[in-house]
Amino acid sequence: MKTTQDNTLYDVIISGAGPVGLFLACELALAKCKVLILERAEEPHSPLKQLPFGLRGLNSPSIEALYRRGLLQEMALHKRFKTPHISSNPKPGEKAPGAGHFARIPFNRANFDTTQWKYRLPGSLDTSIFTSMEEIEEVLYRRAENLGVAIKYGIGVTGFDQTDDCVTVQAGDQTFQSKWLVGCDGSRSVVRKAGGFEFAGTEPEFTGYTAKVDIADPEKLHTGGITTERGMYLLSQVDYLIMQDFDGGAFHNSGQPVTLEHVQATLRRISDTDVTITALHLSTTWTDRARQTTAYRNGRVLLAGDAAHIHAPLGGQGLNLGLGDAMNLGWKLAATIHGQAPEGLLDTYYTERYPIGAKVLDWSRAQVTIMKPNPHSQALNAIIRDLIDTRDGATYFAGRVMGLNMHYDLNGKHPMVGYSVPAIEFENGTSINNLMTDGKGVLLSFEDDSQLKSFADTNHLKYISGTAKETFGVKALLIRPDGFIAWATDSEADISELTEAAQRWFK
Structure with missing residues (x-):
């Protein structure tokens, strides 16, 4: 068979044009990377992606990620299917709306103790939104195309070879070259299998x-x-x-x-x-097969989404987990490609995302355990049902399902470090989320500070200052491109401490 070679050297080839692959492509292209997506399907639309099959719940981290890139605003279905804000508790005597479930056991918003979600701004963003796979893919496809991403349908990755410098990708009778290859090609990932990744876990119950x-x-x-x-x-x-x-x-x-x-x-x-x-x-x-690769990277090959982890689609955690992978990986891989990454930056993709994925797999296994139609499981189900009906129980389960408790261990001194930056609103009507559409790292000061502005300019960070409606008692924040807080201070900035934090994430 004669092989056709594409002579373009791409920065990244992504296998798979689902939501994870498209979102990752958008993140990379936003950072001026040359990206090609190869998708095995002949065309993007499938009947199974239409309602009701394709209905998916987006949790808080996904909503924030899409909003920070101006993508959520392009979606239509969320306006009809969104759930109330976390502050929308019912008045005495009113019936509270549902807010989600664990193993089909619903938890009631009237029981939420929102004070336990310390770094949330009640009412600022929805905590869960329903959309369709078809809509989210259409929105991401349009953005990727506008950013110059090349997308080829009907051309699936069949294998690859990598050297220290590049990856040669085979796709049927065609070959392509890139500096990096990312498998976003689902639970039966060709990239994962060809890359020799160990896919460890448990076999299904149903x-x-x-x-x-x-x-x-x-x-x-x-x-x-x-x-x-x-x-x-x-x-x-x-x-x-x-x-x-x-x-x-x-x-x-x-x-x-x-x-x-x-x-x-x-x-x-x-x-x-x-x-x-x-x-x-x-x-x-x-x-409900639950498996996760023991590594997310092999040389110049990385995995994201279902290619890296699979589990039962209970509670819609899979899409959210994959979008989180893309948001975490995109800016780190782009910085690596442009020679702007501190040593070990790309390795933090695995150290941060693997524990999140492992928790979701265990969350899925726990649900399956109490859904089994046997006396032991049903007895445990009854106990969980009682716990969910308590204030602390409902708050815990809702926090997990909505992603409100998601946190990276970034070794910071301040308790806000490692959490997603709250949807801080400024007195002039703008929001921190509206100011992150360019995918840059941000140094935010709630008071105009010439020293911090000079630091931001020197370190190629975006400097934002302004009076906010709520500051959580802090004076300044260093925010990574994915929206997670890398440094925070309640008092005058310690520049040496800020420098140490910045050098860990930015070069």
Whole structure:
């Protein structure tokens, strides 16, 4: 077979044009990197990405990341599906809106103790928003295209070779060269397999089904999530069906097609009814297999999103985890490419994101454990249900699901270090989030300080000063391009301490 070679040397080739690959491409292109995305699918649209299949919940870190790049403002669905702000607690006697769930056990916003989320500005940004995979990919695709990212559909990565200087990527009968390769190509990642990454974890407990169906006699089924002695089913008001059949993932792994007859037989067994499905329009299966690569980098090859970690899609944590990977990796890889990275900067991608991914996998495993249709799991489920109904319990579970407690261990002295910068609003009406669309590191001072301004100019940081409506008692902050606080002070700045923090993240 004759091979065609693209003679362009890209800074980064990304395998996969899903949300993670597109967002990473946007971050790299924003930092003036030359980026190519190779996507195996012939075209971006898939019926399974449309509602209701593609409906996804964005948590607080994802909302903040998209907002800081001016992307959230381009989305339409969130205006119809967003949840109230964390300050929107009901008045006495009012019914509180739902705020999420853990293993389909809902927690109530009326129980939240928002004082436990110390570095949040109540009401400033939504804590969770529902959108569709189709919409988020369209928004990211438009941004990537506008930033000059090259995107090729119908050309999937099939292998690669790397040297100390570059990566040669094979995609069918074509080859491409880049300084770096990032696998954002999903749970069956070719890049991960070809790169020899160890994918450690646990095997599935169930086969999950999501199907768009017509049912002749839906009155035979209960609405909402129903757990029986044989599994779980959920039938929505728009005729889509979710099931969990605790078969150890046998059907999903079998490769057999999902037929109307199989879905009906599984539903009848789980529900213990003779319900009749008259049409199967769309269907997919999934499992709770939970695996994570033991490294996120091998030489000039990196992984992000489902290529690096997979788990059950309970609570929609997978998309959020992947977007967080992209936001964390983008500026670090760009700095490395431009020779502006301090020693070891790229290694912090793994040290920061691996623990976050491991927690999400354990969070998924815990949910599966208490969803099993056996007496031991259901007893534990009842205890968790009681805990979630308490003030501290609801606050803890909501904080985890919404990502409000997410924190990187950055070894800072100030308690704000390692947290996402709050959505600080200035008296002139602007917000810190509105001022980070260029992806630059920021030195923020709540008082005009010539010494800090000089420091920012010398270290190629963006200097912002202004009177804020809320400062959390601090006088100045050093904010990384991904929006996380690297240094903070409550008093006059110690320049030596600031210098030490800046040298860790900026060169």
